[in-house]
Amino acid sequence: MDAAEFRKRGKEMVDYVADYLEKIDKRQVFPDVEPGYLRPLIPDCAPQDPESFEDVFKDIEKIIMPGVTHWHSPYFFAYFPSASSFPALLADILCGGIGCVGFSWAASPACTELETVMLDWLGKMINLPEEFLAGKDGQGGGVIQGSASEATLISLLAARTKTIRRVQSENPELTEADIMGRLVAYASDQAHSSVERAALIGGVKIKNVSSDDKFTVCGSALKKVLDEDKASGLIPFFFCATLGTTPCCSFDRLLELGPICNKENIWMHIDAAYAGSAFICPEFRHLLNGVEFADSFNFNPHKWLLVNFDCSAMWVKKRSDLIGAFKLEPLYLQHHHQERSQQCNVNMWCKFLHNFLTRVYHLKGACPYHLPYLILFLEWVMLICVCCGLTPPAGKHHTAACSPSALPLWDGGENQGNEACGLR
Numbered sequence: 001m002d003a004a005e006f007r008k009r010g011k012e013m014v015d016y017v018a019d020y021l022e023k024i025d026k027r028q029v030f031p032d033v034e035p036g037y038l039r040p041l042i043p044d045c046a047p048q049d050p051e052s053f054e055d056v057f058k059d060i061e062k063i064i065m066p067g068v069t070h071w072h073s074p075y076f077f078a079y080f081p082s083a084s085s086f087p088a089l090l091a092d093i094l095c096g097g098i099g100c101v102g103f104s105w106a107a108s109p110a111c112t113e114l115e116t117v118m119l120d121w122l123g124k125m126i127n128l129p130e131e132f133l134a135g136k137d138g139q140g141g142g143v144i145q146g147s148a149s150e151a152t153l154i155s156l157l158a159a160r161t162k163t164i165r166r167v168q169s170e171n172p173e174l175t176e177a178d179i180m181g182r183l184v185a186y187a188s189d190q191a192h193s194s195v196e197r198a199a200l201i202g203g204v205k206i207k208n209v210s211s212d213d214k215f216t217v218c219g220s221a222l223k224k225v226l227d228e229d230k231a232s233g234l235i236p237f238f239f240c241a242t243l244g245t246t247p248c249c250s251f252d253r254l255l256e257l258g259p260i261c262n263k264e265n266i267w268m269h270i271d272a273a274y275a276g277s278a279f280i281c282p283e284f285r286h287l288l289n290g291v292e293f294a295d296s297f298n299f300n301p302h303k304w305l306l307v308n309f310d311c312s313a314m315w316v317k318k319r320s321d322l323i324g325a326f327k328l329e330p331l332y333l334q335h336h337h338q339e340r341s342q343q344c345n346v347n348m349w350c351k352f353l354h355n356f357l358t359r360v361y362h363l364k365g366a367c368p369y370h371l372p373y374l375i376l377f378l379e380w381v382m383l384i385c386v387c388c389g390l391t392p393p394a395g396k397h398h399t400a401a402c403s404p405s406a407l408p409l410w411d412g413g414e415n416q417g418n419e420a421c422g423l424r
């Protein structure tokens, strides 16, 4: 394909995607296919001879679309919302076109710098404390991760390194293995499974902290397990608080938990993967109070902020904690701006789309975007409850769109919940 054909095919693809999204409500949300549907429809191995673009294109409707779950359908109510928008799609084209790999500042300066500046913008949009921003010479800053799971894993690993160094400096006779065996991480019994997985990958113990009748972890619950574990010789080092839990969107009490973590030298990470976007609205910002005690914070613009998958925004108070845990500088990546670029060298892929999006939708646009959504959501929850004979959830939680009866179940069930409510 040369540039002339790319222009032609590119325009066709844009039309195809625009048509797809404009008429997505006409498609059945969950496909009528059985596991293994795809393999018989395509050849066993890649073709020896080239095929025409037209033929490949035809297969989208013939082979792929029949097996697609349409996450952007207005009738999709499973899991969680996944964001997308036209400016984000355009920005992805630009990213693909530039196609740079931003593993260091020198590998593409705009890549690293734009990411840092855009995460400052986003941090200011949710009113994160100054310490989390990179600014011109701040100690903190933001970095884009692929997923919230990665953000939790990275913060747990950084906390692990930091704790091992501290304990070793106080007790030089202890080996790294001695300390590793005693480290313990904590999260709510409502926390996302990715927290437990981070501990599995990090090779450390993890314990659940019991939540109360509002599914919230409060300070006394954490204090109780910490005291027990310290008495039995364990070293508590990491606590993952959740703002907007997966089962019911409950919020852990940061203002009680934060001071305990700070006092006990425990790294507090906040997983706000789902609910974080709502903090842009002044009405919901109070739910983030206490973030000033955290070491790291994360939310997913790809869930609720118009950015298509994958884009998870993570901030740390001290960039040096991450750099200290993961820094490797092989000779072939060194360059003569090494020192000066450390300031913004986050070694991560930059998505230009942040800039696109925040400029196109701007701050004033983001609040009205969220509020009607929330109202709609609450109405939807009530409707599901009434139709399915369930008790409406307690409290004022502003989501978690995941009632099993509304899920298109993978075990062969149909969209019963949606059908029962006449929503399909």
Ligand SMILES: *Cc1c(COP(=O)(O)O)cnc(C)c1O
Binding pocket: 080, 146, 147, 148, 149, 150, 192, 194, 242, 243, 244, 245, 246, 271, 272, 273, 274, 275, 300, 312
């Ligand atoms: C969705 C979600 C996650 C997982 O997010 P990924 O980006 O898919 O890893 C983690 N925690 C919470 C609270 C979530 O809502």
